[in-house]
Amino acid sequence: MVDMSVKIGSVTLQNPIMPASGCFSTDLAQVIDLNRLGALVAKTVSREFRAGNPPPRVSEVEGGMINSIGLPTKGIEYFLSHQVPDYKRFSPPLVGSISATTIEDFEAMARDVSTSAIDVLEVNISCPTRDPKGGNFALHEEHTFNVMRRIRQTTDKPIWCKLSPNAGDVVAIAKSAELAGADALVVSNTILGLKIDINTFRPAIGNKFGGLSGPGIKPIIVRMVYQCAKAVKIPIIGCGGIVKLEDVIEYMLAGASAVMIGYLIFRNPSGIIAIIDGLQEWCAKRGFARVADLTGAMIDEAPRETYAAAAAPIG
Amino acid sequence: MVDMSVKIGSVTLQNPIMPASGCFSTDLAQVIDLNRLGALVAKTVSREFRAGNPPPRVSEVEGGMINSIGLPTKGIEYFLSHQVPDYKRFSPPLVGSISATTIEDFEAMARDVSTSAIDVLEVNISCPTRDPKGGNFALHEEHTFNVMRRIRQTTDKPIWCKLSPNAGDVVAIAKSAELAGADALVVSNTILGLKIDINTFRPAIGNKFGGLSGPGIKPIIVRMVYQCAKAVKIPIIGCGGIVKLEDVIEYMLAGASAVMIGYLIFRNPSGIIAIIDGLQEWCAKRGFARVADLTGAMIDEAPRETYAAAAAPIG
Amino acid sequence: MAHRPFASAPYVVGKGAPALAPTHIPAEESLCPVVSHDWINSEYKHLVVDASPKALAVKPGQFFNLLCPSPDAAELWLRRPQSVYRIDRENRRIEFLYKCVGRGTFGLATLEPGDELNMVGPLGVGFAIDRRWKHIVVLGRGVGLATLAPISQLAGECGIGVTAILSARSAEFVMADDLFGKVGDVIAVLDSDATSAVEHVEAILKRLIAQRQADAFYTCGSNRLLQLMKRLGKAHGIPGQVAMEQVMACGLGPCYVCVRTFEVDGKKELRRVCIDGPVFDLQEAVGW
């Protein structure tokens, strides 16, 4: 029997497979058994009601899709009174995701969302369609440090900091978050993109720019996970473009302790369960007693000398 | 008749379609008529011979491919004495691409490559597998400014600065390059990625990290072209993931004056010619007398109000 | 084969395979064999699939989110919603009628009998009917005719009369007339002979109201016709429903991609077409 559990700081997950914020809700219980998941991850909530951005909110692009939903939310009160109890019908730990435009509001949100029903706070400082003054703190080291520090001082809950791949030096941001007291890093949110409709000459989605998600971003985010895992001691949760078992393994080899899955839920909603089953089988077949042993298991040697490598058999 | 010519500063191209550096050589004359191209863009050359990186040098990934070729070169002397004359068998302007690890060497390279046979100097400060001290100046504003300034002071040739999408704030780098005197910007080089082979647990390519190119990066680079075009006055050359006519139009609508094509040459070598023909037909059909009129023609209005947009007919 | 681009099974239900998802889960991702797939005019195809037991529980107005094959060498990333056109419980089949408009539907059109279609569903809220009603009016256009079609089944089961006003560019594009013909009257209104003009349709509706043949209104497929039915419904106190469309991603509720504007007591709000609908109260809908 493979031990499928993983520890993210003080939180133990029954398996490393979680849905990604904004791509998951209890509505998924229409098609899959939510109790199988490593954790439940709620849609990002902010203090006040937000309508979100004008449709169309998504468009297919080459490597997947771009979206600009605009973080619609019924606000924190509705979240705590209605949505949290709804999540508590299911057994996996509940990760609440919060967003705010100021450090003060982030602090207050962290305090208010830290109820007993919430197991982990995910701090979404990386929604790509917002500027640093509008909630996208994850583009700057100091902003990241300051907001995470304040949240750390406010709550005893484990805090996971969701990073932005749009930052030039994601490792520096990762270190800031660690230094500020984050318990884990989620690497990462979407990459800012643009698609223009060549018939209408207009942006393909209502809010012009959109965040790119899906398989196309995987090679970029796997690289970031690897780089962050080398630089920090706290666990990394890989997120970006996972659509199959092999992708999860790749993220774990790169250094992720667990993963989050967004786009696949749209593409193959049953896939997330298939991946959990597949991962267990794969570990058994490859002789891994604990799935956690995959984390960082990439063989990381110096590149071979060019002439030797170019004389060696292929594959 | 559609006027297919475009002006990039003082250089006029017969059409806006160029190959991308490193994906092109006169060897392409095996399959296409090189005299049809907007320009010939040579592989990046550095002063000394470089063997390049250990194979495997490429791997397929989700949105295209990653590569780490390692800028192999026979060095500047061979380039000037053998390769340049070979390019001069063909009529389009010749763009020479240079790389160096220090500002001093960049300056000397710019001087030495500025022969009468070279029409444009492309400055490759953005090879993703190099660090800023190793030639990837394009991650920092000051580095970019300093190197481009020195090159500007050294040569009278038009200089095109090739940016890196790995920079966090590509617009700031674009402005630095403009301020330093660049005649045009190439947006952009590849995005740093990693693929791990889940059978061998090793990186899929010999040098571990590789640059991502191909269709998957298009939404990201189109966004950067749009952002840069809004911020600078010099022409932008779009580069990243172009595989069809529609992609060229999208880049031009976003603000590109011309484009460069890499990956497609591997996928459909005749495609680059097909795109030139297709673009002319498309302009004729859509009533554009000059292809240059497409540049920046995206209709750029404020997003609609959410409730109104969500009540409007689709499409 | 070593490489699997997408996670498959175990909850994807194939032909003859048992449903592995717990039974309290109402919808599923299932692989349904194509039985037949024919062009019914120059733009629309009629698709019949063998349905899994959960899929077969679909109700009129509900939809499936279909994984369409790619029509070309490039991937197709999102599913495409299609409402059920006919539910053939006897033969355990589900039918779709769809218009080929873009990559998704062109890709869907490549499926041949024997191929498997990956469907997620049944999803959403279907049409409601009140057994006390005697006669209802259905008014649709374009792809809306496909969505409205199973109301004929619903009405038939309840023994309620139907007048179906089917609007189309020309006679070629009048669809679902056979289904409605079995349970009621069909009135085709066409652009080609100008009978589809709003004033003309309004006259028909007014006549039906006068004849007390309009206990409820149903519409789909045209903003113009929605506004007409809304106005007459309001004026005459006739309840109604509209089936909405919107671009979707998940089709299940979480992503908030498919929002449409509704208005209740002068207050606008956004609702999700995939889970709050696709069928909504006629008076609350703002625009189609």
Added chain:
Amino acid sequence: MAHRPFASAPYVVGKGAPALAPTHIPAEESLCPVVSHDWINSEYKHLVVDASPKALAVKPGQFFNLLCPSPDAAELWLRRPQSVYRIDRENRRIEFLYKCVGRGTFGLATLEPGDELNMVGPLGVGFAIDRRWKHIVVLGRGVGLATLAPISQLAGECGIGVTAILSARSAEFVMADDLFGKVGDVIAVLDSDATSAVEHVEAILKRLIAQRQADAFYTCGSNRLLQLMKRLGKAHGIPGQVAMEQVMACGLGPCYVCVRTFEVDGKKELRRVCIDGPVFDLQEAVGW
């Protein structure tokens, strides 16, 4: 259809279409209809296509870079090189023999007669033969047998005798024996009966050298066999050629992806398999 994922024509030469690229351009991207496509054992398929005039000019040892269909729902991004197995000038056909090992070749295997295969070629430097030679020795293994096979045509045309030593796991995987059988002797050496051991092959080669039946050596498909031929070739002053493989991207020369190490006068250098090869001097090759 509105969406075209990849630029097509005009320089893609289809069935019967004239070559639009200027005639001085030696290779081309062409669409060649599949004539037949059969499994010849559990791992290898034999593919026959109708060739365009330029493609038909292919020489033994040259290759085509093939755009393989995807074997699954995800895109396949790079072409796959395959050397020509047989050139059927009479019927204007080109044949390939390939091993199914990964996504590209699994995808290729899905092509059916009548489908079109997008090929770029002919590419690279083929085998050279000296008309003064009387008898040559060909030694290959695995996919190398497919690459070496057209030497039988070359030798046949020049009236040169051939001994082909074909190494394989078992009798099932001995290939090209029919082609070589027509122009010379075939010696199959197998893992299954241990005849493929280097010492045994070495003994055969030495015998052929002794019998003056080894005017030149040709090899492909195994590093072990390359080193053996290199050693004996050097010792006995026998010229030789080796066909190399390397992962490719462009297949045309610019990208420097396909480099292999060669050694001349003790100095190592990198050469591109796609344009400097795939056929190289035996003594200069370092490893296969």
